[in-house]
Amino acid sequence: MTLNTAQANAFGTRAIALVIDDAPETLGVISEALEANGMTVLVARSGAEGIALTHRVQPDVILLDAQMPEMDGFETCRALKSSPGSTDAPVIFMTGLTDPEYILKGLQSGGVDYITKPVVLDELIARIITHVLNARAISSARRALDQTGQSLLAFDKSGRFSWGTPKSLGLADTNEEARHLLSDTPPDVFRKWLLSLGHTALSHSAPLHLGPLVLKYVGTANDQTLIEVHEAQGSTPVAPLMQAHGLTEREAEVLLWLSQGKTNKDIAEILSLSARTVNKHLEQIFYKMGVDNRTSAAVMADRLLHRA
Numbered sequence: 001m002t003l004n005t006a007q008a009n010a011f012g013t014r015a016i017a018l019v020i021d022d023a024p025e026t027l028g029v030i031s032e033a034l035e036a037n038g039m040t041v042l043v044a045r046s047g048a049e050g051i052a053l054t055h056r057v058q059p060d061v062i063l064l065d066a067q068m069p070e071m072d073g074f075e076t077c078r079a080l081k082s083s084p085g086s087t088d089a090p091v092i093f094m095t096g097l098t099d100p101e102y103i104l105k106g107l108q109s110g111g112v113d114y115i116t117k118p119v120v121l122d123e124l125i126a127r128i129i130t131h132v133l134n135a136r137a138i139s140s141a142r143r144a145l146d147q148t149g150q151s152l153l154a155f156d157k158s159g160r161f162s163w164g165t166p167k168s169l170g171l172a173d174t175n176e177e178a179r180h181l182l183s184d185t186p187p188d189v190f191r192k193w194l195l196s197l198g199h200t201a202l203s204h205s206a207p208l209h210l211g212p213l214v215l216k217y218v219g220t221a222n223d224q225t226l227i228e229v230h231e232a233q234g235s236t237p238v239a240p241l242m243q244a245h246g247l248t249e250r251e252a253e254v255l256l257w258l259s260q261g262k263t264n265k266d267i268a269e270i271l272s273l274s275a276r277t278v279n280k281h282l283e284q285i286f287y288k289m290g291v292d293n294r295t296s297a298a299v300m301a302d303r304l305l306h307r308a
Helices: 005-011 024-036 047-054 073-080 100-108 121-148 166-171 176-181 188-199 238-245 249-259 264-270 275-289 294-307
Strands: 016-020 040-044 061-065 091-095 113-116 152-155 161-164 208-210 213-221 224-231
Touching: 016 024, 016 047, 024 040, 024 121, 040 047, 047 061, 047 073, 061 073, 061 121, 073 091, 073 100, 091 100, 091 121, 100 113, 113 121, 161 166, 166 224, 176 213, 188 208, 188 213, 188 224, 238 249, 238 275, 238 294, 249 264, 249 275, 249 294, 264 275, 275 294
Parallel strands: 016 040, 016 061, 061 091, 091 113
Antiparallel strands: 152 161, 152 224, 208 213, 213 224
């Protein structure tokens, strides 16, 4: 199988494939097929050699033999996906191990696909195309998030840290709890909370307070859970508003901007909310404060903030 014009154009730039296999004949066959389809091929005869290569060159896809001496493919994949120095490249296992337990083990170690030997080259090329294009789309989305300045962390289904925006990773430089989240053994309370998110509606997912950190569920994308993380605001203006009127943090933020003369439209843009959501928050704020209009709420909040 060779790439058609549409597929070749879809890659945009020449893709790099890293093939890790201890069998010379397999390396030769796979390398020849990939090069015939316009890919640059790097080869490694062991897991350790493959890991070292990823520290020098970032491949677009990794083809990995599960059965290798010393360091098998499963251990190699876990090392490739572990911080620091982890690779974002999708890992496709190639092996003669066909039992379901090995397929599951491959996926749990960080692989995205599992092809049994002898490899059908047409099938392999088709899967590579799919995974490389998906990985590039995800990478593009991550770069967009980085540029927005959001503080987001992503975790896989097992609760293992996958990636984070620069702002969120910066917390790890000064915050021990943040460093713990990025480790291989995050706090049990966090793991339990993360697992519960799959069974909880977004609107009812309560933030998790972990020491000085506040973690909020954002959603899921490509089987990864996105979490917004920031340090607790402590003595910032919303704290007295929350305490005085029993408001949630978000309600207090809406009230804070209301007290500063902002319109509903302004508040929606500032807090990245819809106008309808702002209205619903205001309904709850008025009810909890015992007022029936925005002017009264704003005056009460202003007096409290100037007294605090």
